[in-house]
Amino acid sequence: xxxxxxxxxxxxxxGPWSPDEDTKLKDYIEKYGIGGNWIALPQxxxxxxxxxxxxxxxxxxxxxxxxxxxxxxxxxxxICSLYISIGSRWSIIAxxxxxxTDNDIKNYWNTRLxxxxxxxxxQSNARSMGxxxxxxxxxxxxxxxxLSALSNSAIERLQLHLQLQRMNSHSSFYSNTALWPSMxxxxxxxxxxxxxxxxxxxxxxxxxxxQIDTANIDPHSGNASSSYEPVMTADSITSLxxxxxxxxxxxxxxxxxxxxxxxxVEQILCGDYNDSQTAGHKYFMPQENQYHQMMPxxxxxxxxxxxxNSWDDSxxxxxxxxxxVMFQDSETGYRNL
DNA sequence: AACAAAAACAACCGCTCTCAG
DNA sequence: ACTGAGAGCGGTTGTTTTTGT
Numbered sequence: 421x422x423x424x425x426x427x428x429x430x431x432x433x434x435g436p437w438s439p440d441e442d443t444k445l446k447d448y449i450e451k452y453g454i455g456g457n458w459i460a461l462p463q464x465x466x467x468x469x470x471x472x473x474x475x476x477x478x479x480x481x482x483x484x485x486x487x488x489x490x491x492x493x494x495x496x497x498x499i500c501s502l503y504i505s506i507g508s509r510w511s512i513i514a515x516x517x518x519x520x521t522d523n524d525i526k527n528y529w530n531t532r533l534x535x536x537x538x539x540x541x542x543q544s545n546a547r548s549m550g551x552x553x554x555x556x557x558x559x560x561x562x563x564x565x566x567l568s569a570l571s572n573s574a575i576e577r578l579q580l581h582l583q584l585q586r587m588n589s590h591s592s593f594y595s596n597t598a599l600w601p602s603m604x605x606x607x608x609x610x611x612x613x614x615x616x617x618x619x620x621x622x623x624x625x626x627x628x629x630x631q632i633d634t635a636n637i638d639p640h641s642g643n644a645s646s647s648y649e650p651v652m653t654a655d656s657i658t659s660l661x662x663x664x665x666x667x668x669x670x671x672x673x674x675x676x677x678x679x680x681x682x683x684x685v686e687q688i689l690c691g692d693y694n695d696s697q698t699a700g701h702k703y704f705m706p707q708e709n710q711y712h713q714m715m716p717x718x719x720x721x722x723x724x725x726x727x728x729n730s731w732d733d734s735x736x737x738x739x740x741x742x743x744x745v746m747f748q749d750s751e752t753g754y755r756n757l
Numbered sequence: 758a759a760c761a762a763a764a765a766c767a768a769c770c771g772c773t774c775t776c777a778g
Numbered sequence: 779a780c781t782g783a784g785a786g787c788g789g790t791t792g793t794t795t796t797t798g799t
Binding site: 434435436437470472473476477480481488489523524527528530531532535 | 764765766767768769770
Binding site: 434435436456457458459471472475479508509510511522523526530 | 783784785786787788789792793794
C-alpha cells in the first residue's frame with residue numbers, strides 16, 4: 421500500500437501556469453507568505469493546483485531575484501567544478517549561484533553544458549564506454565549488475581575528468597583552461613562549498629595517521645563535522661591497478677595502465693559517508709594528482725568490482741560524491757582492499 | 758512553406774528526509 | 779521511540795521553440 425496522495429489528482433490542473441494563476445500565487449505569498457503549508461495554500465487562494473506545483477512555481481519562477489538563462493562563463497565553471505566534485509546535487513550547486521534555481525541549473529546542465537563538455541569527444545569516449553559494455557557482455561549477470569551500479573552521473577563525471585585532464589595536459593583546441601575549471605578552482609570550490617579545510621583535504625600525510633574533520637556534510641548548512649580515518653596503504657591501492665588493461669587510449673593521450681601504475685598511490689583519504697544519502701558507506705579518495713590519473717581509468721573500477729566478489733552479503737560499490745570509489749561492507753563497515 | 762528533428766524549457770512524479778505530535 | 783504530513787530533491791516526461799532539410 422502506497423502513500424496517500426498529497427492532493428486530489430482528478431481535480432488539480434496540470435501543465436503550464438497561466439498569468440492569472442501566477443498573479444494569484446505571487447500576490448498571496450507576497451502579502452501573507454506561504455504560512456508554512458504548501459499543501460493548504462492553493463485552496464486558500466482558489467487555485468486548482470497541487471501544493472507541490474505551487475511551491476515549484478514560486479521557487480523556480482515567481483520569487484524575487486530569479487535569473488533565467490544567460491549563464492556566464494564563470495557560472496559554467498562553477499557548475500562544472502561542482503558537478504565533478506559532488507555530482508548531481510543540484511540544490512547544493514544552486515546554492516553557490518545566487519539567483520539560480522536547482523531546476524534551472526539541472527536543465528542547463530542536461531541540455532547544454534553537458535553536451536558542450538562531453539559532446540566533443542564522443543568517439544574516443546565511446547571506445548572507453550565500449551570497454552565497459554564489452555565486459556558486461558562477457559561476464560556474469562552478477563558482475564553486470566554491479567557494473568550497472570556505476571551510475572550515469574558517475575560515468576559522466578569520469579568523462580569530465582578525462583576531458584579536463586586532456587585539456588590540462590596538452591595544448592589543443594580544448595586546452596583553453598580559461599574556459600574550464602582548473603584543479604585549483606575545483607579544489608577551491610569544494611573547500612568553499614563544504615567548508616572543508618584546505619590543508620586537510622589534500623595534504624593527508626603519507627603515514628596515514630592524520631585525522632580530518634571534514635566528512636559529515638550537511639547539504640543545507642554546508643557544515644562538515646565528522647572525521648576521516650585513513651585505513652588504506654599505498655600498496656593496497658597500487659595493487660588494485662596491478663593487472664594489465666585493454667583500454668590504453670593512445671589516440672587521445674589518456675593514461676595507460678602502466679602509466680597509472682607508475683604513479684604510485686601514496687596518499688589516500690578514507691572515511692565514512694555520514695550524510696543522509698550515503699550513511700554507512702565508506703570511500704577512499706586518492707590525492708589530487710593521483711585522483712586525476714586514476715579516475716579516468718575504468719580498469720580501476722573493474723578491478724575493484726572484482727575485489728568485491730569475495731565479500732559476503734552484498735557489498736555495494738559506486739563512484740561517489742567527492743571523488744573516489746565507495747564501497748559498503750555490512751559486517752565491518754569498511755574493508756581494506 | 759511545410760515538415761521533422763533537435764534543443765530548450767517547464768512541470769510532474771516519486772522518493773527520502775525532517776520534524777512535530 | 780514511533781508515526782505521518784509536509785517539504786525538498788533529483789530524475790523524468792511533456793510541451794514549446796528553434797533549427798535543419
